[in-house]
Amino acid sequence: MRIAFASCMTSFRFPDQSAWDEIAARQPDVLVLLGDSAYYDADGASMSQVKSMSAHDFAVHAHGRLARQIARPSFQALVAQPQLTTHAIWDDHDFLWNGACGAEIAGQPHLSHLIPPSRAVFAAYRKALAARLAPGSFPPAPFMWDATTPEPGYSNVALGQNVLLHLTDGRSYKTRRGRKALLGAAQMSAIEAACNAADPSTVHLIASGIVFDARNGETWLDCKDEYGRMQALAMNHRILILSGDIHDNNLASYRLTNGRFLFEATSSGAAVCTAVTVGAEQRNWGLLNVDANRVGIEIFKSGVTQYAGSIDRATWT
Ligand SMILES: [Fe+2]
Numbered sequence: 001m002r003i004a005f006a007s008c009m010t011s012f013r014f015p016d017q018s019a020w021d022e023i024a025a026r027q028p029d030v031l032v033l034l035g036d037s038a039y040y041d042a043d044g045a046s047m048s049q050v051k052s053m054s055a056h057d058f059a060v061h062a063h064g065r066l067a068r069q070i071a072r073p074s075f076q077a078l079v080a081q082p083q084l085t086t087h088a089i090w091d092d093h094d095f096l097w098n099g100a101c102g103a104e105i106a107g108q109p110h111l112s113h114l115i116p117p118s119r120a121v122f123a124a125y126r127k128a129l130a131a132r133l134a135p136g137s138f139p140p141a142p143f144m145w146d147a148t149t150p151e152p153g154y155s156n157v158a159l160g161q162n163v164l165l166h167l168t169d170g171r172s173y174k175t176r177r178g179r180k181a182l183l184g185a186a187q188m189s190a191i192e193a194a195c196n197a198a199d200p201s202t203v204h205l206i207a208s209g210i211v212f213d214a215r216n217g218e219t220w221l222d223c224k225d226e227y228g229r230m231q232a233l234a235m236n237h238r239i240l241i242l243s244g245d246i247h248d249n250n251l252a253s254y255r256l257t258n259g260r261f262l263f264e265a266t267s268s269g270a271a272v273c274t275a276v277t278v279g280a281e282q283r284n285w286g287l288l289n290v291d292a293n294r295v296g297i298e299i300f301k302s303g304v305t306q307y308a309g310s311i312d313r314a315t316w317t
Contacts, residue, residue, distance in 0.1 A: 001161050002026060003205070006270040006285040007034035007091070007244025009075075010043045011068040014271035019283045020074035022303060026287060029083055030159055034244030034268070035091025035170070035209035037125065038065035042276040047097040051111060055147075059117035063143035066094070066125045070138050079133045086129040087167055090122050090152060091209030091245055092218075095171040099218065102151070102172040103181060120145035122152060154187045156194050161290055163203045166191055170209040178222035182210070188229050195237045203295060203313060204239045205288075206230075211243045212264045213252060218245065234262035238316045240295065242286075244268040247275075249284050249299045251307035263311060265297050 004023045011017070023031065040062050041047040053061060069075060079086050092100045096114055105111045124139055131137035151172040157165050168191070173184030183191075195204055210218040212230070220227045233239060235256050241264040250266040269282025283303065289296035292313070299307040311317070 001030070001159065001163070001290045002028040003030040003032065003159065003163075003165075003288040003290065004028040004285060005032040005034060005207075005242045005265070005267055005288070007209075007268045008036040008093075008247055008282070009069060009271040010039045010276060011065070011072055011271075012043045013273065013277045014281075015072065017072050017074050017271040019270040019285050020072070020078040022283075022300065023285055023287075024074075024078040024081060027081065027083060028287065029085070030165070031078065031084055031086040032165065032205075032207050032242055033086065033088035033129075034207055034242060035089055036093045036244065036268075036272075037088060037090070038062070038069050039093045039272075039276055040065055041093060041097035050097050050114070053114065055113045055117050058114050059121060059143050059145045060141070062094075062118060062121040063124070063139070063141065063145075066121060067138060067141065070125075070128060070133055076133050079129060082132075084132070086132075087157065087165065087207070088122075088126055088129055089167050089169065089207050089209060090171055092171060094122065100171060101174040101176055101178075103175045103184070116147045116149065117145050119151055120147070120149040123149050126152070154183070154190045159205075161292070162199060162201060163205060163290055164194065164198055165205045165207060166194065167207050168209075178210075178218065178220075180223070182220060182223045182226045188226055192229070192233055195233055195239075198237075200237075201313070202238065203290070204237055206239060206241045208241055208243045210245050211250070211266055212241050212262075213254070214246065231256055231262060235260050238313065239263070240265060240288075240311065242266075247272055247282050247284075249286070249301055249306050251297060251299060251309055261317060265299060265307075267299050
């Protein structure tokens with residue numbers, strides 16, 4: 001089974017997005033989009049513009065950005081592949097704006113009106129991806145949005161070969177700088193329950209918008225409680241975090257206090273510059289090759305392998 005993963009694409013600065021052609025050539029079975037499928041607050045729009053929008057104007061704006069992404073021919077050709085199933089989570093830029101924390105915004109009436117349209121647009125995007133972007137699967141403009149659409153929240157999907165993909169919602173419950181919460185206690189408990197209910201030999205892929213460990217920017221390190229809970233989970237389960245956000249790639253292993261490992265594969269910047277529209281052009285994506293014995297990892301930058309590794313499923317080393 002081949003599982004491709006990627007994140008961070010913007011369709012104005014990067015209308016062609018050839019990373020999707022590279023992924024399509026490998027004919028993956030699964031594609032995981034790890035957030036920032038559009039930049040609502042960049043590449044021709046700004047954070048202050050977004051913050052001053054009415055709910056309706058923001059719905060139109062966000063819908064237009066994702067519609068434009070969906071219309072990229074390379075993206076469409078990949079997602080339409082008949083063997084492929086695509087799953088997407090959101091991060092800050094396809095939620096609201098850079099660093100936006102749902103738990104803070106919910107308490108600010110001059111901003112909280114933007115959350116319902118954002119949820120509705122993202123739910124429509126997920127629905128269209130599930131339909132392999134078949135014509136009409138993404139609603140046309142003007143976008144008629146349902147103000148009662150729930151947040152994406154947590155869900156998981158069995159991918160086969162005893163691999164469970166955990167899709168997290170890293171924005172709805174996040175507090176300022178993640179100090180109190182990243183995913184929030186309920187979502188952490190749901191992940192733990194799913195891991196404990198699964199066969200002990202299951203490989204758990206945790207899809208996370210933000211990286212587990214970083215020297216700057218958003219990271220799980222900001223939230224001691226959830227960082228510790230994820231480490232504790234990895235002491236008893238085979239966990240590989242897939243993350244995005246940083247407009248770069250990384251492959252990391254964390255040795256835990258009981259001698260076991262937590263692994264993280266990061267690929268961010270499918271079609272974006274280092275600073276969205278400024279800096280080096282990124283063409284990054286990753287691929288897992290899963291069989292009964294191992295999880296092979298390749299992470300590509302500009303068409304060449306930047307990182308490669310392999311995890312033994314039995315020993316998780
Ligand atoms: Fe990004």
